[in-house]
Amino acid sequence: MxxxxxxxxxxxxxxxxxxxxxxxxxxxxxxxxxxxxxxxxxxxxxxxxxxxxxxxxxxxxxxxxxxxxxxxxxxxxxxxxxxxxxxxxxxxxxxxxxxxxxxxxxxxxxxxxxxxxxxxxxQPRRAPAPMNDPLTERELDVVRLIARGRTNQEVAAELFVSLSTVKTHLGSIFAKLGVRNRVEIAAWAWESGVVS
Amino acid sequence: MxxxxxxxxxxxxxxxxxxxxxxxxxxxxxxxxxxxxxxxxxxxxxxxxxxxxxxxxxxxxxxxxxxxxxxxxxxxxxxxxxxxxxxxxxxxxxxxxxxxxxxxxxxxxxxxxxxxxxxxxxQPRRAPAPMNDPLTERELDVVRLIARGRTNQEVAAELFVSLSTVKTHLGSIFAKLGVRNRVEIAAWAWESGVVS
DNA sequence: CTAGAGATCGGCCGTTCGGCCGATGCGGTC
DNA sequence: GACCGCATCGGCCGAACGGCCGATCTCTAG
The missing domain is CATH 3.40.50.2300 (Response regulator)
Incomplete structure (x- = not known):
């Protein structure tokens, strides 16, 4: 009607x-x-x-x-x-x-x-997990590439560093974000707007 | 006025x-x-x-x-x-x-x-893989858990299936989406709105 | 009845990941 | 100068991942 x-x-x-x-x-x-x-x-x-x-x-x-x-x-x-x-x-x-x-x-x-x-x-960047410890700029570089599905080897190549360095950064990221694997890093990156 | x-x-x-x-x-x-x-x-x-x-x-x-x-x-x-x-x-x-x-x-x-x-x-826009082949409901279950950072073992437990089954589904998902690892699955899931 | 798709499992094997140790340099601050 | 955060590297090792093979079962469509 x-x-x-x-x-x-x-x-x-x-x-x-x-x-x-x-x-x-x-x-x-x-x-x-x-x-x-x-x-x-x-x-x-x-x-x-x-x-x-x-x-x-x-x-x-x-x-x-x-x-x-x-x-x-x-x-x-x-x-x-x-x-x-x-x-x-x-x-x-x-x-x-x-x-x-x-x-x-x-x-x-x-x-x-x-x-x-x-x-x-x-949504502006708001960390879903309580982040008392902010990531460094270099660690964010790693996060962005990890979140796009790159392997450690590929991240190393794109950032012009060695595989060991990438793994060291990853370890710091795990500790700071309180996550256990790279996919949780990716999930955090998407939720917080670090990648989109 | x-x-x-x-x-x-x-x-x-x-x-x-x-x-x-x-x-x-x-x-x-x-x-x-x-x-x-x-x-x-x-x-x-x-x-x-x-x-x-x-x-x-x-x-x-x-x-x-x-x-x-x-x-x-x-x-x-x-x-x-x-x-x-x-x-x-x-x-x-x-x-x-x-x-x-x-x-x-x-x-x-x-x-x-x-x-x-x-x-x-x-709109799930994916240049290399426009998804000519839709995922099955079960595969989407796996995708959702993977995208949240679960390991294969955890996915198996939450879906009450064996580790082998999860890996089989993962193989199909890789092929259908045209991706190479689980993080790319997660990225696809976030981009396409399968998880949010 | 047969063919196909989907879900379920198992084994094998090489690669990757992630933890844990240590090390060096470089730039700040006290 | 001493300290400390940050970035950079290396080796070792167990666990997880991913590819590849094959297999059974159920359900649906023709």
Whole structure:
């Protein structure tokens, strides 16, 4: 009703489950699809992948509308190809704007969800592990290369030092960060924004 | 005018440059500040850092409103502490919603900007290996644990399988992702959002 | 019924990792 | 001059990793 009341919008179909959604969307090819996540037969993420996922030739614009504000849903939806993510408490104004944005190829995400997305995009360096002892600049060089998957040998070559030196630095990093292997170094580097 | 017409909003000040913005915002402490980026004396990003940047004790909510749709502005604004980013062509509806969201501690970003942010958050882009072959659910279980720094032995214990099984899965993952060691798996997991 | 994909296991073997010892130089500070 | 943090190197060794082979079991699709 909200959308049909808009002069520039028309609701062309309403369906009861995910399988119907895929069938009707493929038949009618609407400008925008609104999908709930929890639906019978196929859930919203699977429908999204079918209609707009990577590898689909003429992807439709999909806006997810759901009551469930879970991070796994958000990332799942966006990775599946959704161009919008709305919580059902967003009000009619945002719903209309989200559809209009999707039709234009843009994306509108609920403000309460956006604020969490931005933390992942723009987080300044904050160590997840309590770091009483800061890393030296040289140790950070090693961390950055380790986090990109380089072996000790490759790190040594890229920093123009010997393998022994790299291993010494690694030992210091292990002690300072309180981690036990190089993958935990990589995880720390990604979480703290040392690499991105 | 647009904002003052809202029953739940009141414009308490309007200033001519960045220096004034900082002074008035500190004096009046409004619920939300709207800032342009290009301003005399201090630009919007510097003002944002002063009012809402990392390390500020009682940060204000800042919404950037600008005509310049540049990635460096977007990321700069969000890293500086902005809780919203609007383009001036967004229309009055989104402006009102952005202010309302900011007042609630949420964040609204222009749809045309959001669509680019989402590509950075949700698109697993990997030049050498565009993943023609998706990982199975079990392989993803292994990836998630590996990315958190678990050893093969620990992964085996947590998944209730043998060490051999973990190594077999790892071999498949190496082949599918086109990587050479477990740290590159971790890096892929963080980049693609499999872990966060 | 058959073929294939996926999950599960085992063994062998060379490479890499990480811990632990020690050592040298270089630049600061007290 | 003495001390100390930092970067640089070396050797040794056990554990972990990763490649390569083959194998069984289940489930699904044709």
């Amino acid at each position: 909200i959308l049909d009341a808009q002069p520039d919008m028309e609701v062309v179909a309403a369906v009861a489950d995910g399988a119907e959604a895929v069938a009707e969307a493929r038949r009618l090819r609407p400008d925008v699809c609104l999908l709930d996540i929890r639906m019978p037969k196929l859930d919203g993420l699977e429908v999204t992948r079918a209609l707009a996922g990577p590898g689909v030739e003429n992807p439709l614009r999909v806006v997810i509308v759901t009551t469930f504000d879970l991070d796994e849903y958000v990332y799942g939806a966006l990775r599946s190809g959704a161009t919008g993510f709305l919580l059902k408490d967003s009000g009619p104004t945002l719903l209309i704007e989200a559809v209009r944005a999707a039709a234009a190829g843009d994306a509108l995400v609920s403000p309460s969800v956006t604020v969490r997305l931005l933390q992942h995009v723009a | 647009i904002l003052d017409a809202q029953p739940d909003m009141e414009v308490v000040a309007a200033v001519a440059d960045g220096a004034e913005a900082v002074a008035e915002a500190r004096r009046l402490r409004p619920d939300v500040c709207l800032l342009d980026i290009r301003m005399p004396k201090l630009d919007g990003l510097e003002v944002t850092r002063a009012l809402a940047g990392p390390g500020v004790e009682n940060p204000l909510r800042v919404v950037i409103v600008t005509t310049f749709d540049l990635d460096e502005y977007v990321y700069g604004a969000l890293r500086s502490g902005a809780t919203g980013f609007l383009l001036k062509d967004s229309g009055p509806t989104l402006l009102i919603e952005a202010v309302r969201a900011a007042a609630a501690g949420d964040a609204l970003v222009s749809p045309s900007v959001t669509v680019r942010l989402l590509q950075h958050v949700a």
